[in-house]
Amino acid sequence: MSEIKNIKNLKEFSTSADRFEGANLLCPGCAHSIIVREVLNATNDDMVLSASTGCLEVCTAVYPYTSWDASWIHIGFENSSTAVAGAETMHKVLKRKGRLKQPDRNPKFVSFAGDGASYDIGFQWISGCMERGHNIMHVVLDNEVYANTGGQRSSSTPIGSSATTSPAGKVSYGEKKNKKDLMGIMAAHGIPYAAQVSPNKWKDMVKKIQHGFSVEGPVFINAVSPCTTEWKFDPKDTMHLADLATDTLVFPLYEIIDGRELNITYRPKNVIPVEEYLAAQGRFKHLFKDEYKYLIKEWQERVDAQWAYLQRREESRV
Amino acid sequence: MAKKGWDEFEIGAMLRTFDGKIDDIAGTRQEDRAYSQNSSYTASVADWRLIKPVFNKDYCIDCQFCWIYCPDVSIVSRDKKLIGVDMDHCKGCGICVEVCPTNPKSLLMFPEQADEETEIANWPKKDEEEA
Ligand SMILES: Cc1ncc(C[n+]2csc(CCOP(=O)(O)OP(=O)(O)O)c2C)c(N)n1
Ligand code: SF4
Ligand code: SF4
Ligand code: SF4
Ligand SMILES: [Mg+2]
Numbered sequence: 120m121s122e123i124k125n126i127k128n129l130k131e132f133s134t135s136a137d138r139f140e141g142a143n144l145l146c147p148g149c150a151h152s153i154i155v156r157e158v159l160n161a162t163n164d165d166m167v168l169s170a171s172t173g174c175l176e177v178c179t180a181v182y183p184y185t186s187w188d189a190s191w192i193h194i195g196f197e198n199s200s201t202a203v204a205g206a207e208t209m210h211k212v213l214k215r216k217g218r219l220k221q222p223d224r225n226p227k228f229v230s231f232a233g234d235g236a237s238y239d240i241g242f243q244w245i246s247g248c249m250e251r252g253h254n255i256m257h258v259v260l261d262n263e264v265y266a267n268t269g270g271q272r273s274s275s276t277p278i279g280s281s282a283t284t285s286p287a288g289k290v291s292y293g294e295k296k297n298k299k300d301l302m303g304i305m306a307a308h309g310i311p312y313a314a315q316v317s318p319n320k321w322k323d324m325v326k327k328i329q330h331g332f333s334v335e336g337p338v339f340i341n342a343v344s345p346c347t348t349e350w351k352f353d354p355k356d357t358m359h360l361a362d363l364a365t366d367t368l369v370f371p372l373y374e375i376i377d378g379r380e381l382n383i384t385y386r387p388k389n390v391i392p393v394e395e396y397l398a399a400q401g402r403f404k405h406l407f408k409d410e411y412k413y414l415i416k417e418w419q420e421r422v423d424a425q426w427a428y429l430q431r432r433e434e435s436r437v
Numbered sequence: 438m439a440k441k442g443w444d445e446f447e448i449g450a451m452l453r454t455f456d457g458k459i460d461d462i463a464g465t466r467q468e469d470r471a472y473s474q475n476s477s478y479t480a481s482v483a484d485w486r487l488i489k490p491v492f493n494k495d496y497c498i499d500c501q502f503c504w505i506y507c508p509d510v511s512i513v514s515r516d517k518k519l520i521g522v523d524m525d526h527c528k529g530c531g532i533c534v535e536v537c538p539t540n541p542k543s544l545l546m547f548p549e550q551a552d553e554e555t556e557i558a559n560w561p562k563k564d565e566e567e568a
Contacts, residue, residue, distance in 0.1 A: 130501055132505065135463070136466050137467070137510050138463060140478040141477065141478070141510045141527075142478065142479075142480035142526050144482075145508065145509075147485065147508075147528035148530035149508050152508040153505075156505075157505070163463040164463075179477070181477075183441065183443065183446070183474070184476065184477040184479075185452050185454055186478075187454065188454050188455075188476070354530040354532070355535050357506075357530070357532055359535065
């Protein structure tokens, strides 16, 4: 128990026995479950899991079914992080008092939550967990919208995206505020590890998750989760969208160690223009009208500036 | 075991995924697990599908891309070999076909009512342009 699972290549990875089950009610092609499978299969240790209210929770715990083959708890929208933090504290105390039946087992405590539940509504709960130093991992399934309630904007929704509470139309191009830098905010807590991941880069994901499991203290993971329903693309194209997200650098893959040291973990050989990422999704369709085309240029400039910033951070080692 | 109705569970009851004791879940294959009536593994979403993937093992190189990217745990791989598709849990999204790198593809989507053997017999040939 608690050795790091040896996953050299995909063939080896495919011998994993999944602890997440099908016949859940997530949409066909939903990336949430691809991310969950990659996280869970990164270890053979016992797991104590939680999920905040949102697509993942609602669709995997439909009475009388559960899709989880591990201890799993749901309380509310805001508190998947504190739910596993409570379990983690209890485990620690029982261990100290010698009251664990199997003290050698080394469970991993993982909280899953959407961007609505992490960037907005569960923000202070997550911050509290990071500050108190619980030995937990919080994973954001970042589809940049409140998907489960029909597509309201969150503080993760990017500029120009049409959401039900920031719809595009005659007078507006949709969301007007830029996406919140939650990675930066979480790293500012001085936590041992924060990383941005994408399901298409499974090896990068597994490496980061395993590193997250190996450190003492809170870990923050932001995972881009292309949403066929709200981003408006064909379910078969989920991985194509993830490829576009990482290779346009809209979702750069990087990690921040001890709140300071930043490493870029993936450099696309051919960087794709952001326009292709936007064009692949119905939520940005209106940006291709003449009056809004200037926003595409601004998008590219923002992504370039973010990439330049990350590279400067990486070089300066501070 | 008789199925319990929604009003027969105690309020706040814990749903158990497995019947009896299981010590090493991650080390136990699905076919060797005693799933309880509360695991969604025992349910089916086959009626969601309008199209379904058909697997043709002749071209498969066992790269496992379809295994890792299937959202619904429906690509069955054992001992690093792809065995087939779990048709109770597949929702017909088509991701497995998109990510399959062989030419011709080793997985293709067909209408739900299509006959597998006929489709495999008429499998498309190598696409020269793509290669
Ligand atoms: C305190 C509270 N506010 C609002 C809701 C209603 N609600 C349920 S799920 C959801 C959206 C979840 O969005 P997100 O966290 O991004 O997860 P997603 O569904 O997108 O994966 C909302 C608003 C709630 N359950 N609890
Ligand atoms: S709405 Fe989006 S996030 Fe929710 S289940 Fe469907 S694809 Fe997944
Ligand atoms: S069609 Fe979708 S759900 Fe079915 S096996 Fe392929 S990837 Fe999995
Ligand atoms: S993606 Fe294609 S080649 Fe690779 S294992 Fe699946 S069916 Fe075989
Ligand atoms: Mg969301």
